[in-house]
Amino acid sequence: MDFDGFVLAASTGDLSEESAAREHADALEFRMDLAEDPLAVLDDYSGTLPLLVTNRPRWEGGERADDPDRIDELLEAMAVEAVEAVDVELDALTDDTDHQDATEVLAAARTGDVSTVVSTHDFDGTPPMNELADSLGHVCSLGDVGKLAVTAEHTGEVLDLLRVTYEFSRADERVATMAMGQPGRHSRVVAPLYGSSIGYAPVDPAEATAPGQYDLAQLRTLVDALL
Numbered sequence: 759m760d761f762d763g764f765v766l767a768a769s770t771g772d773l774s775e776e777s778a779a780r781e782h783a784d785a786l787e788f789r790m791d792l793a794e795d796p797l798a799v800l801d802d803y804s805g806t807l808p809l810l811v812t813n814r815p816r817w818e819g820g821e822r823a824d825d826p827d828r829i830d831e832l833l834e835a836m837a838v839e840a841v842e843a844v845d846v847e848l849d850a851l852t853d854d855t856d857h858q859d860a861t862e863v864l865a866a867a868r869t870g871d872v873s874t875v876v877s878t879h880d881f882d883g884t885p886p887m888n889e890l891a892d893s894l895g896h897v898c899s900l901g902d903v904g905k906l907a908v909t910a911e912h913t914g915e916v917l918d919l920l921r922v923t924y925e926f927s928r929a930d931e932r933v934a935t936m937a938m939g940q941p942g943r944h945s946r947v948v949a950p951l952y953g954s955s956i957g958y959a960p961v962d963p964a965e966a967t968a969p970g971q972y973d974l975a976q977l978r979t980l981v982d983a984l985l
């Protein structure tokens with residue numbers, strides 16, 4: 759997955775949704791942390807959509823305990839042929855946290871020709887524009903794609919996010935941005951126009967992986983109408 763163009767990822771903990779996703783998605787984000795036995799499920803995967811794997815720890819809004827197995831699972835997952843990209847949290851790559859270190863995942867991805875998405879989420883709000891730019895700069899310096907998800911309490915907060923998205927993509931950085939929550943949900947449609955290269959949506963709206971997501975078919979229609 760090179761993320762040269764916009765990639766719409768159906769986000770799911772259930773790979774059997776691939777057949778339903780295929781009509782609208784370019785890839786599946788396999789949320790390993792939402793699956794019971796993610797490696798067994800990956801072994802059995804026979805779908806045609808390429809996979810972006812994410813094993814989100816609880817400290818970043820996921821379901822996975824942060825033990826060394828979390829990192830080992832990502833390393834094992836990358837050996838699966840359909841896995842073309844891996845998501846790693848920024849705070850798992852910095853020395854000043856006591857989270858399990860995921861630096862090894864980035865290194866293995868590089869040798870294994872797997873693309874990397876380094877991500878950071880703000881579940882409390884949308885920081886000022888200079889901080890958005892700092893965060894995006896940081897994740898872009900580490901991953902093939904730098905992902906920044908914030909939480910918008912007002913529609914207008916999306917404007918700063920769109921501005922930094924636009925500036926970074928114009929400077930040839932690959933970015934993925936979105937504002938979580940209802941007031942920011944239009945960012946999921948508009949940010950791709952300003953250079954955001956990944957969108958996330960559940961096949962089944964009842965199984966959203968973040969607040970404010972459109973369902974997959976709806977996001978495909980809305981994004982395609984603008985791009």
Ligand SMILES: O=C1C[C@@](O)(C(=O)O)C[C@@H](O)[C@@H]1O
Binds near residue numbers: 787845877958968
């Ligand atoms: O990081 C992201 C983005 C996301 O949080 C969203 O807001 O759509 C959904 C997650 O599944 C994904 O890993």
